[in-house]
Amino acid sequence: MFNLPNLISILRILLVPVFWVVFWSPGPHHIALGMSIFALAGLTDIIDGYIARKFGMVTELGKVLDPLADKLMVITAIFSLYQVKLLPVWLLILIIAKEAFIIIGGLFIMFGYRVRVSASKYGKAATVSLYIAIFYAAFNLAGSVFVNVIAAIISLAALINYIYGFTRHRLY
Numbered sequence: 001m002f003n004l005p006n007l008i009s010i011l012r013i014l015l016v017p018v019f020w021v022v023f024w025s026p027g028p029h030h031i032a033l034g035m036s037i038f039a040l041a042g043l044t045d046i047i048d049g050y051i052a053r054k055f056g057m058v059t060e061l062g063k064v065l066d067p068l069a070d071k072l073m074v075i076t077a078i079f080s081l082y083q084v085k086l087l088p089v090w091l092l093i094l095i096i097a098k099e100a101f102i103i104i105g106g107l108f109i110m111f112g113y114r115v116r117v118s119a120s121k122y123g124k125a126a127t128v129s130l131y132i133a134i135f136y137a138a139f140n141l142a143g144s145v146f147v148n149v150i151a152a153i154i155s156l157a158a159l160i161n162y163i164y165g166f167t168r169h170r171l172y
Helices: 004-023 030-054 060-083 089-112 121-138 144-168
Strands: none
Touching: 004 030, 004 060, 030 060, 030 121, 060 089, 060 121, 089 121, 089 144, 121 144
16 A cells, blocks of 8 residues: 555665765765765655654564665665775675575565564664665764674674574564
């Protein structure tokens, strides 16, 4: 069902290629402009979630679109930042592995077992910490390594939480 939160999630998905084009444009402030689009995506993530919960507009479609938009934007941003040497390879590998596991596991549960898969508090915290780490990396801010480590720890906690959730469905 299409409603305002789902349309906002679709807008976030459409912002992914816009981010990529702007980030890789030849202009002098291309990274900062790309990060502005990244920030807009983060803001719309908060807005669509708030509207969906506040007005009872949570839908099955939204439960797929929202995390898909997050994952597409985060993966695009971390690959881009890694390519311009602003993000360490260990964080890139960790996040890609975590996201791949969660996507594959979530699809397996959703289609193989017809079980609803939804974001956990750990997953939401991981997304927020990754957004912060991506900003620190993009602007080469002091404390970037510390923020990366914190984001990695929170992401690992989210991964462990999802693994626990997957194994509760006896998928082994």
